[in-house]
Amino acid sequence: MRARSIAIFLIRRALALLVLLVLISFLVFGLLYLAPGNAVQVLLGTHPSSPAIVAAMTAKYHLNDSFIQQYLLWLQGASHLNLGVSIQTGQTVTSLISSRIGLTVFLGLYAFVIAVAAGVPGGVIAAMRSRTVADRAIVGVSLLGVSVPAFVSGVFLLYLLAIHAGWFPVYGPGSGFPDELWHLTLPALALAFGVMALIVKLTRAAMVTVLEQDYIAFARARGVAPARVIVRHGLRNALGPIVTAGGLILGVVLTGAVLVEQVFALPGIGSLLITAVSTKDVPVVQGFTLLAAALLIGANFLIDLCYLFIDPQITAGRGLA
Amino acid sequence: MSGGLTAGPAGEPAAGGDPLLQVRGLRIASRIQGVQRVITVGSDFSLAPGETLGIVGESGSGKSMTARALIGLLPAGVRAEGEVIYRGRNVLALPEHELRQLRGAELAMVFQDPFTMLNPLMRCGAQIVELIRDENGRPLRRAARRAEAVRRLAEVGITDAAVADAYPAELSGGMRQRVGIAASIARDPQVLIADEPSTALDVTTQREILARLREVQQGRGMGLILITHDLRVAFALCDRVLVLYAGSVLETAGAAPMEAEPLHPYTLGLLLSDPPVDRRLSQMAAIPGSVPAPGDVAGTCTFAARCEWRADACTAAAPPLTQVAAGRWSACLRVAEIGPQMQAARAGAQAARDGDAGRAASPAAAGTAGAVVTVRDLEKVFGSSHRAGRRVPALKGVSLQIGADEAVGLVGESGSGKTTLGRCLAGLERPTAGTVLVNGRDATQQAGLSRAERRRLRRTVQMVFQDPYSTLNPARTIGATLAEAIAAADEQGRDIRAAVGELLERVGLPARYAERKPVALSGGERQRVAIARALAVRPRLIVCDEPVSALDVSVQAQILNLLTEVRRELAVSYLFITHDLAVVRQVAERVYVLREGLVVEEGQTGAVLDRPQHWYTRMLVDSIPSSDEAWLARAAEAESERLGSGDGDDADDSRARIAR
């Protein structure tokens, strides 16, 4: 009974997210037509134009077909990871992205680990010591983190730790794992600051609510050890709202990565996007956007899965809409 | 000031040798953001092994904080001074890690609200055996854990082993409270502190829980401290009772002597303002005013401002708790001189009985023609109309009638549909089927009515709600709230300002209250304003949904008296919704008993309560706490009667009941 309702729940969620992905892909494809100028001009970019080239482009991209047909053709390609060719470099979008995604994933994970490692304990401590100096300090730092965008904290870190103190390299991705870790530490810290602030805020709010509950006092009254009260009875119940914000956090990481790569001159997909945007390289922008959407949707599905473990009472239709 | 100056009951040798727990000069104060607030001013008491001590107090008396101080669980910002001696050690002075050894193992506590007391993400069995270790101090293995949990559940009367695997949300309140008790006594503590363990439960479940507590306590020879606001409950369960008011102990005595002859005016007042269930009083003895903040009455007798026997000496200094007879302690300076007067007041109140005859309903007058409201076959189903599984029927075909100038009681437990019925009358809920005739007009069919007519129809029925803290808009002044109501009744040329003043005076509040915002008012005062707001539009019927159940006992009587008075002057009808039979006896001529969406019994209030016909009504009547020794003993009997009554699905239907 339970297994079945879980399966139904997951299938329904998966279908809904798939529909969403298709919807987004439609919008992404539409970008080509939203750009100023006609599609051929957009696809030619700054290349010289001649009637022959225009005819060739029209044929190659099926530009005489109806919008829907073009979209379906594009979607078919996209589903085979064929996202077209970069106008600027002539490379396929897929190869461009795959050559650069490693760095961004590394940076993002690095930052995420720092943010969770600092943010969750920070939020828990702030909630436990609510309204004390420790709480105010942690809340103050997280308030600063929310107010300071990643590119600004990047600039400050760059100035203080790389230029002024000279402890870290100023720019570039480095080569080899230790060197890469070394080079990416400052960017990851800059990125992690805002993410950490968000996690602190969420964790603190969830924990403050949970710690006020009678079942926490009741656990203490029974003599349950403090660490177990905080983790097993407290954090366990606060996990829901924190995990729910996973999609939001991924969004912050992605956005932050785009900006931070710019500050530290890192060749990840963020800087690929910015180059593409400034050169009106629409296929690359489309590729990036589709990738970001797929990531976010995948993350949301993962969150749904997590929820099943967090709240054993959830069955299809109850608790999750 | 300090209770330590006098030989309080702390010095009194407890029956049966050394006390198990000895409290001396317990002062509790909070300091939050630099603001200091006194919670208790120094209590002394003791608990003997195997003894049950009741700590009785209204809101703000400091009873819950006292309970928490005893096991060192005060919230952040609250500090306790004095001594709580357990086995030669002062609990208040122990470091946290030593305190933790005591908690659960020696001193345990059960909380008020079974719906929030258990961890929602942990199975009940796991919470019960969470701290049980084998003889080598190791956690139990899986099979042993479950066996142990089932055994512990059986001790609190749960024989269904499946409960051990259930999550709290799958259980009813009564079941959860029993799981809570099982969890708190899992490590065989010497003292159990129960903080209002039955207050959040229905009256019928309340007795079961109290009976379980008594059983467990006697079976183990534990000391039990019962914190409650209800003197009746304390007298039913406790050997000794301590009365706490605004942070100071006013009286302690054995339960029986105290019930027979209270030796403090406050205790007397509490007893008198508790409405009797066996007769109707023309006027209830209310204590004027409301409970003060402990800090505001420090250095005086805390009750002086509300006491009819107040003398100058009462406010000169805080009177110490002194022994007045064997086993009897009172903090009243004048107890010796006013003793006879207090006894006379008690006797007078007990003799006072204007009888239900005084204002008997005339069912003849309540024919359909003269009726303010006639309800026929009312049904209400909550939930989506698409999914059958989620449809929750609240009313399954209820018919009732309320005549002009008649007060009708509607009695039932949670889930009976009583509130839904009231809300349907007030137009706050749309019935699924059936008719509601207001003034002979069908209020459910408003299609043909003009907007003004619709509004007039709406105003015919007004409502007074349970919770005084959310019944008034916190953003508006009392005056603005009342003025809006007066203006809504669209009587041209009425001087609204004057009308607001009149209304306030009618409900016993000074006219200057119009300038105030709700936060500046006490619960009782807010409920008065809510009554004034209902009266402002000159309704024919006021639906009172548990209007006094959130109020302190000493204030309840004031509001009940006010309602009676208002009806005498204004000829308005009431539908009085309550779970409390004693209250309904005081206000209603006729009563309907509702159970699971159906009327199971109706009739003259006196007749129904004195000679209940339906088993359910009998059980409700029997659930009223009584100090009669047999009362608790009958709990098991009542349970089996309910089970045998055909629809006795309760004991295990509690499992299926999903928290709403």
Add this chain to the structure above:
Amino acid sequence: MTVITAPDSGLVGLASRRGRRRPSLLIGLSLLIVVLVATCAIFGSLLAPHPANAQDLLAGVHTASGRHWLGTDDFGRDIFSRLIVGARAAVIGPVLIALGALVIGNALGLIAGYVGGRTDYFIMRLADLVWALPGLLIAIVVVGVIGGGYYIAVAVLIVLTFPIDARIVRGATLQQRTMPYVEAAATLGLSPWRLMIRHIWPNLLPLVMANTFLNFAFSLVSLAGLSFLGLGVPLNTPDWGAMLAQNLPLIQTNPLACLAPAAALVLTATSMNLIGDWVYERLSDRGRAR
């Protein structure tokens, strides 16, 4: 039967009661900064010691001096003047976004919460969709492909902000709607509009105000990011985000050229966040204890 206990018998009630709070030094400072920034945004070019775009190519980059308090950039432009004049471009978008989301979000949220039905369904789905979307990233893509710059970005951010506001207001409205004080007003025969606007909305004010401040701070940071990437304000318009990007290469020669606009951003955003929190605490305290 639900038993309601008076607030002061609950521990939570006790813990949440606070003393009267005066604005702390931090809040005073925050208010001062906000006033200062607002003054610069309105009167910027009158206050600046030098014209913001006056170039002195021969002079080139200089560090701070008596003449140029924060030095100059590689075009010899006075950083201090550009900082003052740049306040307008930095602030005007966030103001529009915060106000736009306030008006649309509150109207829709109240209706969704009080009336329910289709509006409610639509808003909830929209908010679900928008909640986890990285607004800035979308603005980058849209502005990057379509062009149109600053005001398109502002419009995109309004569209991505108001559903969240609407959801917050809806949730609070739902909570208030079942409060006895609202139901009592309903039995007086008052119109739904009056209930929503005169009764419910004033009680949402702390939430709404605080949220508006937070929205402002968030969009300040987002729009600065856009300008930092060269997608916000037109070229050469003095703007904090754009200055940060343009002067990043000067970080070794005149660090103040990029640190000063960065600091301006951080101070303004932090101040707005602090004020938002403070307003929330103050206004919600006022309802609780006087």
